[in-house]
């Protein structure tokens with residue numbers, strides 16, 4: 001990954017420069033969290049931490065970067081010198097990639113000198129917002145496919161090269177099993193997969209000649225695109241001719257791909273033709289702007305589809321193209337003294353949670369059934385009964401007591417020097433394990449139930465104390 005230290009908003013440099021001059025001995029503790037789930041879902045799949053770790057490991061400014069910043073005539077010499085000799089002095093704790101996370105829960109917490117930690121806002125949000133968005137969308141599509149494999153086909157429609165590359169990584173975290181994107185396959189160890197484009201068929205004198213040439217070239221990888229001319233009158237009959245010849249020569253025919261028209265009707269008819277020809281093993285792949293709304297419609301019609309190629313809708317998260325994760329100051333530390341901080345906003349749902357926190361997932365004792373999350377101050381011990389209040393500021397502010405639970409902390413401190421860049425399929429498996437722990441009603445695609453996320457009485461009291469102090473100041 002190239003050095004992304006300059007991928008930031010100008011105001012980060014402007015604040016960092018001022019922090020160094022005004023508050024040189026103050027450290028900032030920043031939380032990264034989001035407020036709204038894309039597509040009206042109930043959770044987001046956290047993704048992108050491996051790239052965050054890479055960026056932090058390599059965070060430095062080249063001579064050309066410093067010269068450019070100097071040319072803006074905005075910044076102090078001492079600040080530019082600090083950038084030129086940059087030594088990252090930040091610590092990071094984070095939830096693991098693949099974990100389903102809920103609104104307002106800190107995915108990542110960064111602590112460091114204000115002048116450093118502020119500089120990380122833009123690039124960290126860029127990475128985490130993008131990958132978590134695509135992983136979340138891929139989870140929805142995978143869920144809709146009910147176990148049928150999803151091939152990621154989106155490189156041509158992604159918003160630029162990085163979105164194709166890291167979007168594919170995120171799509172696999174969310175459940176895709178292979179990709180047509182060779183760079184992503186190479187870089188992340190994802191199986192490379194694919195069929196053929198219409199140009200292959202158009203280039204030959206006939207569809208049959210095109211299929212035959214393909215089968216000769218790739219006798220054990222013969223996935224044939226059958227919709228160039230007429231799926232049922234030409235594509236499938238020609239594919240059957242080629243598959244029979246392949247079988248006779250001792251090869252295993254792979255499948256057909258349908259990429260246009262009424263996919264339910266065409267796949268049912270194609271299945272009948274293939275079965276009647278003694279080719280029940282031939283798989284049917286569907287593609288063409290598929291997503292988690294079209295796939296269930298196809299399956300509800302009884303479309304006999306074995307797998308899906310998914311491009312534009314997944315790689316761009318077309319139905320919900322933004323995850324608005326934010327980077328908010330939760331506390332400062334000066335000469336060892338911790339000061340919780342809050343942003344009190346006119347819109348009550350934007351008021352932040354102060355202090356250094358930990359998130360806990362609560363399980364029914366002796367089970368893997370998660371039933372709620374609790375955000376607490378990091379130095380709190382969770383007592384039973386635990387007094388909590390809904391973390392959603394728009395809910396009624398009513399305390400309740402939680403009694404029977406096993407609490408598992410979700411954020412872990414990350415050792416930048418040692419943090420392993422985990423295998424994407426290990427992350428996918430972890431995501432599936434963690435998804436399995438959530439109540440079924442929170443996972444459905446339409447109007448999912450929201451999962452309870454509470455804050456402890458102590459954290460709630462701290463928030464209200466800071467809000468009151470702010471009100472007194474204003475008055």
Ligand SMILES: Nc1ncnc2c1ncn2[C@@H]1O[C@H](COP(=O)(O)OP(=O)(O)OP(=O)(O)O)[C@@H](O)[C@H]1O
Nearest residue numbers: 259260261262263264265287288289290294297298
């Ligand atoms: N039976 C079906 N039920 C619901 N949606 C379907 C069904 N069959 C296809 N679709 C979806 O409808 C959308 C439009 O299909 P259509 O065949 O009109 O595509 P198109 O883009 O016009 O075709 P082409 O790719 O040849 O230009 C696509 O998202 C496709 O996946």
Ligand SMILES: O=P(O)(O)OC[C@H]1O[C@H](OP(=O)(O)OP(=O)(O)O)[C@H](O)[C@@H]1O
Nearest residue numbers: 153259287288289290309310311312313
């Ligand atoms: O629809 P997506 O989910 O993005 O899947 C990838 C699409 O990419 C290819 O189309 P191509 O670029 O050849 O254009 P087409 O729309 O004419 O098929 C392929 O045939 C799929 O239709």
Ligand SMILES: O=C(O)c1cccnc1
Nearest residue numbers: 153180193194195196309
């Ligand atoms: O291999 C394929 O079939 C493929 C790859 C990218 C986009 N559409 C289809």
